[in-house]
Amino acid sequence: MGDQDSIGIRTNIPVIDMQKFPDSGEYEKLKEACEEWGCFRIVNHKIPLTLMSEMKTVVRSLLDLPMEIKNRNTDVIAGSGYMAPTAVNPLYEGLGLYDLGSPLAVRNFCAQLDASPHQNEIIGTYAKAVNDLAIDIGRKLTESVGLFLDLFKDWPCQFRINKYNFTPESVGSSGVQIHTDSGFLTILQDDENVGGLEVMDKYSGQFVPVDPWPGTLLVNLGDLATVWSNGRFCNVKHRVQCKEASIRVSIASFLLGPKGGAIEAPQEFVDSEHPRLYVPVTYEDYRKTRLSTKLQAGEALERIRTPCNS
Template sequence: MRLWPEHPPSFRNSMERFSSETTKVVQYLLKFLAMDMGVDPDSLLEIFRGEPQNMRANYYPPCRQAGKVLGLSPHCDASGLTLVLQVNNVQGLQIRKDGQWLAVDALDGALLANVGDVLEVLSNGRYRSIEHRTVVNPEKERISAAVFHLACPDATIGPLPELVKDGGKAAYKSMAFEDFLKLFFSTKLDGRATVEGLRI
């Protein structure tokens, strides 16, 4: 938090509190997801030990030629879960479903939870990482805040052992999270390229 600006005076404290509260939300969500998968919640939470996270505030200015530009190219997140807060009521987030781009209309003040590549691999494909993009508005600015909840630096990313025991097949390769991040950044926001590249 020491890297966040000190002005306005309330900014750093607000960001620290937001960060702390989103961590609590993700811990609850991961526990529920683990129970749904039939795995020990502690084994899933251990992969996110220390609660590493990145936060990004996004500002998309209005653009009169909005149909010719993107705010953010199609991609999936390298996180386990990403929580997004749409700060103002200007729609811009889209997800790809069945080859079509669909607008996501966020509820005022609600957090949107995106499954990331890490959770897809850990769940052995039960939960799919969502490919998404951002479009701009021709008349209004759009502001959002995204918090990416990452695996701990020394974690191994692969299907959870409980999901591939008793003859179950791993659908994804396993690798060190550090190597996973290198692979993710080498794909340069190219849709589902990272997670598809890990399929066996």
């Protein structure tokens, strides 16, 4: 699935049309995208383009705030608050909001950053829209493999607003290291003008550029989607490369995992030919494993292998 060049290397990620559901063909495309790529672009989603544009304007203004204000954006869980540039990712900084579905959490985030009433309204409206979309995509994903489960209703969703301070000296370098996402799935509103996102083709090991396509959203599957699917779904490796000397801004929303509960493969994915690959794990414990081991590109999954598969 996806276009190929003349020597057979896949060059474009799949595109899923949200308006075509419940067409069985679109479910099949979604399942194949999850298995073969671990990512896909969605078109004809329900988030208004005006809201996406307004949110991007708000995000840029928040990321331009003085450092002393951005530092008020403290962690709720590990890594959920403000991240300043580091030695590993010197060109990157980001603000975070844990639990998009909680109006209280949204208000607290806005209060930390002295957001105006208009900014409060935009952030709150966007948070609800993306949280609802993440749950809808998760539901369609389970339906694509023949399971009709209301899994995601109470799962927390976190967003991170990202800024890459690309300069002429940084062209050709990495904006953020190769990694997988630790949660179940991620919805990304990418920079509509500045490219740099690349995903790894799991077959060739080569990186495929994901160029800007205004008005669309990107979905990546993370490590816990691999756990839940018993290895069937791909946790896509990705990175951001500096292609031009320009500020690059994106908004990533992460559907994490059941709050305080463990995630594991349903019995439908486990049989004598497909033994259970991973022990049940909570998002919080798995995230701690990733942080303590500094294994950021899916390797931490080896730490939760079942004894017979380790």
